[in-house]
Amino acid sequence: MPESVVSLARFILDECFGLRLRRVMTIGQFGYDWSQGDNPDFMELLRCRDVLLKDLELEKLEISMGMSEDYAEAIRMGSTNVRVGSKIFGARDYPNKKLEF
Numbered sequence: 001m002p003e004s005v006v007s008l009a010r011f012i013l014d015e016c017f018g019l020r021l022r023r024v025m026t027i028g029q030f031g032y033d034w035s036q037g038d039n040p041d042f043m044e045l046l047r048c049r050d051v052l053l054k055d056l057e058l059e060k061l062e063i064s065m066g067m068s069e070d071y072a073e074a075i076r077m078g079s080t081n082v083r084v085g086s087k088i089f090g091a092r093d094y095p096n097k098k099l100e101f
Helices: 002-015 040-055 071-076 085-089
Strands: 023-025 062-067 081-083
Touching: 002 040, 023 040, 040 062, 062 071, 071 081
Parallel strands: 023 062, 062 081
Antiparallel strands: none
């Protein structure tokens, strides 16, 4: 996967002049059992970030991983941004909506 990430990042840097590449982000597997070790989704994001830094000779990329249920583990693994809206505001109510195409 890092190869496709490098290709996308290179395109952003070379062709998308209105964008700045500042961070990489993932949402880890919901309900991951941390007794099994570090979340593989988080480990893959860290690996992608390291490849981007090296291959594109970037100085820094922030890491955005971790949500209300796993933010502590994400911070322990190096996350610089977490999303904790549900912890602050409570869970959202997603009404069942009929999709129309």
